[in-house]
Structure formats: structure tokens, C-alpha cells
Amino acid sequence: MIPDDRLYTAQHEWLKVEDGKAVLGITDFAQQELGDVVFVELPAPGQEFAAGSEIGAIESVKAVAEIYTPVAGSIEAVNDGLEDAPEVVNEDPYGEGWLVCLRLAGEGPPDDLMTAAAYEAQLAS
Amino acid sequence: MARVLRTVLYRRHVESGARFGPFAGYEMPIQYQGVLAEHRAVRERAGMFDVSHMGEIRVWGPRALSLLQGLTPNDVGALAPGRAHYSALLTERGTFIDDLLVYCLDPEDYLLVVNAASRERDLELLQRAAAAEDGGVRVDDRSDETALIAVQGPRAAEIVADVVGAEAAELRYYSFLRDHPAEDQAQRLVSRTGYTGEDGFEIYTPPERAEDLWAELLERGRDVGLMPAGLGARDTLRLEAGMMLCGQDIDEETTPLEAGLSWIVKWKKGDFVGREALVRQRERGCRHRLVGFEVEGRGIARHGHRLTVRNAPDCTGPVTSGAFAPTLGRAIGIARVDCGGGPPPPGSAASVTVRGREIDCRIVKLPFYRRPKAGV
Numbered sequence: 001m002i003p004d005d006r007l008y009t010a011q012h013e014w015l016k017v018e019d020g021k022a023v024l025g026i027t028d029f030a031q032q033e034l035g036d037v038v039f040v041e042l043p044a045p046g047q048e049f050a051a052g053s054e055i056g057a058i059e060s061v062k063a064v065a066e067i068y069t070p071v072a073g074s075i076e077a078v079n080d081g082l083e084d085a086p087e088v089v090n091e092d093p094y095g096e097g098w099l100v101c102l103r104l105a106g107e108g109p110p111d112d113l114m115t116a117a118a119y120e121a122q123l124a125s
Numbered sequence: 126m127a128r129v130l131r132t133v134l135y136r137r138h139v140e141s142g143a144r145f146g147p148f149a150g151y152e153m154p155i156q157y158q159g160v161l162a163e164h165r166a167v168r169e170r171a172g173m174f175d176v177s178h179m180g181e182i183r184v185w186g187p188r189a190l191s192l193l194q195g196l197t198p199n200d201v202g203a204l205a206p207g208r209a210h211y212s213a214l215l216t217e218r219g220t221f222i223d224d225l226l227v228y229c230l231d232p233e234d235y236l237l238v239v240n241a242a243s244r245e246r247d248l249e250l251l252q253r254a255a256a257a258e259d260g261g262v263r264v265d266d267r268s269d270e271t272a273l274i275a276v277q278g279p280r281a282a283e284i285v286a287d288v289v290g291a292e293a294a295e296l297r298y299y300s301f302l303r304d305h306p307a308e309d310q311a312q313r314l315v316s317r318t319g320y321t322g323e324d325g326f327e328i329y330t331p332p333e334r335a336e337d338l339w340a341e342l343l344e345r346g347r348d349v350g351l352m353p354a355g356l357g358a359r360d361t362l363r364l365e366a367g368m369m370l371c372g373q374d375i376d377e378e379t380t381p382l383e384a385g386l387s388w389i390v391k392w393k394k395g396d397f398v399g400r401e402a403l404v405r406q407r408e409r410g411c412r413h414r415l416v417g418f419e420v421e422g423r424g425i426a427r428h429g430h431r432l433t434v435r436n437a438p439d440c441t442g443p444v445t446s447g448a449f450a451p452t453l454g455r456a457i458g459i460a461r462v463d464c465g466g467g468p469p470p471p472g473s474a475a476s477v478t479v480r481g482r483e484i485d486c487r488i489v490k491l492p493f494y495r496r497p498k499a500g501v
Binding site for chain 1: 155156159160161162164357360361423425427448449451456480
């Protein structure tokens with residue numbers, strides 16, 4: 001069920017790297033843990049971030065979760081649709097519920113990201 | 126580490142797909158389908174909550190009335206049998222130890238319904254006061270012999286009428302029935318009370334009857350769209366209704382006058398713990414106030430953020446409750462602001478700082494939500 005076309009962080013985010021760009025989102029497990037998402041705060045396009053920095057937040061009715069980028073880069077695009085329909089993060093976390101697209105500053109994703117199989121193993125443990 | 130408690134309905138919650146979280150020492154259902162769906166069910170149809178973690182303390186005997194009159198600010202003497210009211214246990218400084226409901230079973234027999242987190246402390250306080258009464262009053266902790274199910278929402282009455290008895294639907298707000306004649310031997314109490322801002326009932330039942338009762342209510346409620354609802358929805362519902370959460374909005378640093386709850390203080394009934402301090406505060410004015418606010422900008426104010434009234438920088442303080450309000454479609458909150466110059470009037474512009482960003486807010490009158498009057 002966990003898409004194997006992308007990489008995962010221990011903080012339940014996914015990263016899909018293609019052509020020097022990376023699309024970032026949260027996993028199905030993360031959206032379930034959060035519950036109904038009611039507000040998503042995203043950075044402005046063009047903003048630059050170091051790897052590991054906080055770039056925004058996802059607010060559910062009951063909790064808030066910060067969004068971190070595991071890679072350095074500048075914001076190429078953000079998912080504007082989430083402004084009016086934040087629930088899409090719950091409904092389609094691996095697809096329409098993506099958060100931001102970054103233009104990678106470095107070579108590629110860091111080595112500590114997990115494959116789908118490794119992430120699944122983390123969830124199971 | 127203290128042992129985590131479960132209510133007798135734990136298995137029922139698992140069957141209904143609950144997600145659990147810790148609350149006041151209990152592992153409680155936080156949500157089943159989702160907070161938004163459960164919140165909507167209560168506003169539009171009906172929702173059902175397990176609140177068996179609440180404490181029930183029986184205070185009875187010839188001196189029970191005078192003991193409670195001396196310990197709580199509301200007028201227990203004005204309660205007829207079959208009636209209940211909202212009240213509190215206060216410190217000598219007039220601040221909240223706990224908020225509670227007092228049920229008058231008869232003029233020498235009362236049931237106090239208290240918050241789980243303060244149950245031990247309340248009990249100790251009541252027992253100490255009772256010891257000074259020379260056997261004229263007894264205090265019994267009934268919490269472990271009492272399960273509590275709340276059925277709330279515009280369709281609650283028909284569900285409760287069918288399951289508990291038609292008389293329940295005739296109850297006035299803050300009235301209750303006991304030992305329902307249509308039922309078997311089980312001791313049960315049904316009151317028209319709640320913590321959601323909707324019409325609703327709270328059903329106190331012996332634990333051994335609780336699982337069946339839960340199942341019967343769920344079954345009867347199915348065709349009107351009743352949903353089991355968790356503490357997540359309970360919190361957003363009570364906040365929209367402008368109801369205070371003890372230990373969060375009101376605590377030992379807050380008096381009823383500061384919380385907008387002066388209606389529970391009956392000045393003419395005689396002395397009670399905290400009265401002197403409250404009289405002084407009434408004369409000198411409050412230094413803090415709990416105020417409601419709506420978020421106008423994009424974002425959600427949460428517990429611990431800071432609210433500041435514009436044009437009155439001294440009028441500032443922590444957000445005590447903050448959440449997205451599903452019925453209103455925007456974020457709301459309660460803040461405890463300093464107000465040497467008087468409370469900020471409704472409509473005042475304010476701001477709250479969230480993750481380093483200032484978000485526009487507006488002071489509003491509580492409650493945020495008032496249920497539409499029944500079309501009867």
C-alpha cells in the first residue's frame with residue numbers, strides 16, 4: 001500500500017525525486033495520526049531552505065504537525081488547492097495531497113531516507 | 126508509573142474503531158470516524174460519549190445541605206429534588222479547585238459530578254469537611270460504581286425516550302429522573318444535561334449495565350445517524366458553546382467572576398469558601414478576564430499562544446483553549462487577558478502570534494455558538 005516510487009523519512013514524510021526536483025508530502029500513517037486536517041501553512045515559492053528546516057505546518061482539529069524538508073532547496077511550487085480543501089491531505093496523501101515541490105540545491109536526497117520497504121518495516125516495529 | 130485506567134466501555138470502543146489517548150489517567154476514546162464527522166453528528170443529529178471517567182460523589186445526611194452550602198458558591202438550598210445545577214469547589218482566594226454538577230436526590234442526599242483529574246482532591250476536601258460535622262453527613266465515592274453515557278444532539282430525545290423511557294424526553298433542562306419505573310432493578314439516573322451546547326442527556330448507570338446500554342443506544346440511534354463521539358469532538362463542541370474546561374481555562378488562578386461565571390455565585394445565600402475574596406474582587410474589579418476570540422486571518426490559535434488586544438498592549442495573555450470550530454468553519458479560542466483598564470469590548474481587534482506570524486483576531490462575546498431554538 002505504501003508507494004515504492006519514492007523515499008520516506010522517520011517523521012512520516014515522503015519525497016519523490018525527479019529531474020532535480022523533489023515533491024514532498026506526508027504519509028497515510030501521518031494523516032491518520034493527525035486526524036481531520038483543517039489548515040495547511042505552506043512557504044512562499046522562491047523561499048530557500050536548508051535540509052532539516054521547518055517549512056510549514058499542518059493543523060488538524062486536535063493537533064499541529066510541523067513540516068520539515070529532508071533536502072536543501074528552493075520552493076518551486078506549493079499545493080495551492082490545499083488552501084480551500086485541506087482535507088485532501090487526508091483523502092489522498094500520496095497524490096493530490098502533496099505539499100510542496102522543491103528545486104534541489106545539492107546532488108540528490110540524503111542517504112538516510114528510507115525505501116518503501118524500510119518505511120513499512122519501521123511502521124510495523 | 127501509575128496504572129492506566131480504562132472505563133467499562135473499553136471493549137465497545139474498540140469494536141467501534143476508536144483511537145485512544147490518555148486523559149486524566151484513563152485511556153479514553155479520542156475519536157472514532159473523525160472529529161469533524163462526530164462534531165457534525167452532534168450538531169445535526171446525535172452523538173454518544175463515554176464519560177465514565179467523571180467522578181461521582183454522594184454527600185448525604187441531615188447536615189449535607191449545610192455542608193454543601195458552605196463549600197460551593199451556587200445555592201444548593203434552592204435545588205428541589207430532581208433538579209441539578211452547575212457549581213464549583215473554590216479556594217479561599219475564590220479560585221477554582223474544580224467545577225461540578227450538584228444533583229439534589231432529596232434535601233438530605235446529593236450527588237456531585239466532578240472532573241476525573243480532581244476527583245481525589247475533591248473527595249479529600251469533602252471528607253475533611255464532613256469529619257467536622259460530627260456524623261451529620263457522609264461522603265461516599267461512587268465513581269467506580271457509576272458509568273456515564275452522554276447522548277447529545279437534536280435527535281437525542283427520541284433515542285433516549287425509546288431506550289430509557291418516554292418520561293426522559295419530558296425532562297426540563299437540568300432536571301433528572303431516577304430509578305426509572307419502566308426499567309428493571311438497576312439504579313439509574315437520567316438528566317437533561319450536557320457539555321456540547323445541544324439538547325441532550327446524561328445517563329448514569331451501574332457499570333454492569335453500561336455495555337448493554339451503550340449497544341442499545343447505538344442500535345436505536347442507527348437510523349437517525351447517531352455516532353459514537355470521542356473526547357476530540359467533545360472539546361470542539363464545548364468550546365463552540367463557550368463552556369469552560371477546568372484545569373485548562375479555569376484553574377486555581379481563576380475566579381468565577383474572571384471566567385464570566387458570576388451567575389454561579391449566589392451572594393445572598395450566606396457564607397461559603399471563597400466568598401470573602403469574591404466580594405473584594407467584585408468591589409475592586411478583576412485583574413484578568415477570560416475572553417472569547419475568533420481568528421480572522423489564516424491559522425489556528427492553540428493553548429499557550431499569546432493574544433494581544435490592539436490599541437491596548439497591556440491587554441494581553443495566554444490562549445487557554447484554541448481550536449478549529451467545525452460549525453463556524455474558522456478557528457476560535459478563549460484567552461486569559463490582563464485587563465487593568467477593564468475587559469476588552471466585543472469587536473476589539475486583537476492578534477495572536479502563531480509560529481512567529483501575527484494573525485488577526487477579534488474579541489467576541491461567548492458563546493461562539495448557540496443552538497437554534499426548537500421549533501415547538
